[in-house]
Amino acid sequence: MRRILLLLATALVASLFAAPVAGAQTDESEGDFTIATVDSDQVTDRVGLIDPVTGIWHIRGAGGAVNSFFYGNPGDFPMAGDWDCDGISTPGLYRQSDGFVYLRNSNTEGIANIRFFFGNPGDIPLAGDFNGDGCDTVSIYRASESRIYIINQLGANDGGLGAADFSYIFGNPGDKPFVGDFDGDGVDTVGLHRETTGFVYFRNSHTQGIANAEFFFGDPGDRLVAGDWGVVDDVDSPAIFRPSLARFFFRYTNTQGNANEEIQMGSFQMLPVAGSWTVKLGLAGTLPKAIVDLPYAASLKPVGGTGPYTITKTSGPAWVSVNNNGRFSGTPPLVGTFSVGITVTDSKGLTANQLVPLTVQDGCDTNNQIPDAECLALVALYKSTGGRGWVEDTNWFTTPPCDWFGVDCAGGHVTELVLEGTANNGNNLNGPIPPSIGALTFLTRLNLQHNSLLTGAIPTQISTMPTPGAITA
Numbered sequence: 001m002r003r004i005l006l007l008l009a010t011a012l013v014a015s016l017f018a019a020p021v022a023g024a025q026t027d028e029s030e031g032d033f034t035i036a037t038v039d040s041d042q043v044t045d046r047v048g049l050i051d052p053v054t055g056i057w058h059i060r061g062a063g064g065a066v067n068s069f070f071y072g073n074p075g076d077f078p079m080a081g082d083w084d085c086d087g088i089s090t091p092g093l094y095r096q097s098d099g100f101v102y103l104r105n106s107n108t109e110g111i112a113n114i115r116f117f118f119g120n121p122g123d124i125p126l127a128g129d130f131n132g133d134g135c136d137t138v139s140i141y142r143a144s145e146s147r148i149y150i151i152n153q154l155g156a157n158d159g160g161l162g163a164a165d166f167s168y169i170f171g172n173p174g175d176k177p178f179v180g181d182f183d184g185d186g187v188d189t190v191g192l193h194r195e196t197t198g199f200v201y202f203r204n205s206h207t208q209g210i211a212n213a214e215f216f217f218g219d220p221g222d223r224l225v226a227g228d229w230g231v232v233d234d235v236d237s238p239a240i241f242r243p244s245l246a247r248f249f250f251r252y253t254n255t256q257g258n259a260n261e262e263i264q265m266g267s268f269q270m271l272p273v274a275g276s277w278t279v280k281l282g283l284a285g286t287l288p289k290a291i292v293d294l295p296y297a298a299s300l301k302p303v304g305g306t307g308p309y310t311i312t313k314t315s316g317p318a319w320v321s322v323n324n325n326g327r328f329s330g331t332p333p334l335v336g337t338f339s340v341g342i343t344v345t346d347s348k349g350l351t352a353n354q355l356v357p358l359t360v361q362d363g364c365d366t367n368n369q370i371p372d373a374e375c376l377a378l379v380a381l382y383k384s385t386g387g388r389g390w391v392e393d394t395n396w397f398t399t400p401p402c403d404w405f406g407v408d409c410a411g412g413h414v415t416e417l418v419l420e421g422t423a424n425n426g427n428n429l430n431g432p433i434p435p436s437i438g439a440l441t442f443l444t445r446l447n448l449q450h451n452s453l454l455t456g457a458i459p460t461q462i463s464t465m466p467t468p469g470a471i472t473a
């Protein structure tokens, strides 16, 4: 296990050096809790400090505003996480005296919403989203074994935590663990601070191996946390709380260098946490799939920060446009899986960068019912006749094709296609009948009547039906 981490301590650089950070210097006070702030205010993940003497949490919001509340008892080991998957981090505690973890779902004083038995007194709890499902859980760093036990479910109802999903060895005894998503893939992994050398190490996967990155940051006695500070890009980087100075030092990238930002906060005995205390700035949700050669439009809602927002496309396929309402539109010319890079800026100048996945399908990706040629014939009819403007197109492309409005199947083939509609223009089929619907050779009924804007002829392959009068067009 010692071979995992190379000690390259040739020159122990005294760490951090903190170039002054531009920004207004303000003094705020809350009771006896004084804050002298230097804050570039480009932060959405933010820090907090817990006073283990009093059990008071102080979590830091935009502009240096601090929310203080009691949670837990003196001596509890604090952590922060999003236990209920709503995007907001809230307190958690490990109480060594009774072996329990106590989790709360709001940043207010009150009783635990979730509690469960954690176990082994020497274990260090690690809070994070270790499987990328949007929910934080509590895992274990067992310092005596230098082993990380990953657990992707929370315990409940005073029960035990259950068996770990898996475990692996990382680091040396004495290393101080911290958690973050250091490569922006949505999965939290573990970093270590080796105080004897001032090195920070982390891995980007939950496997045994050498560190993916290592660099000097911090001094012995510093307490590390990680978060997405600076310009928000989903990549977490470290910050330290230096007790002797009661000061946080933030690094915006996972590289060696001076602190990018520093803030004065709290007092020497306090323990740092990091989290998103409010909804993170960005576009929420996921885009529905697009269909090749069909006009596409879908919107994602900007959240976090303060509206109105400016949304700018920074990368991605040329056909996609993105407007300030978070509306993605255009007509995709080819299938594939793409990412659209966007920047969201709120009215106070906070900026978040985000990669929005967008998949373009042929329209038959969910088909497991009929031959693809028949499915693609239906898609061709839809495209050719302005399907986006049909009066009724329920289920088209969102379910397998036999459930699409107007389509009936039997024996693994399309047997009926009824798109007559009821209004003057029928179902508003507008354009030519594509020759490819000749692939629908199992049709016993085709009804396209009342669609006065429909042009072209029924392909000869299907122009005779077994039942007289089955074609109505």
Ligand SMILES: [Ca+2]
Pocket: 081, 082, 083, 084, 085, 086, 087, 088, 089, 090, 105
């Ligand atoms: Ca939450």
Ligand SMILES: [Ca+2]
Pocket: 128, 129, 130, 131, 132, 133, 134, 135, 136, 137, 152
């Ligand atoms: Ca998770």
Ligand SMILES: [Ca+2]
Pocket: 180, 181, 182, 183, 184, 185, 186, 187, 188, 189, 204
């Ligand atoms: Ca990651």
Ligand SMILES: [Ca+2]
Pocket: 227, 228, 229, 230, 231, 232, 233, 234, 235, 236, 237, 252
């Ligand atoms: Ca970042």
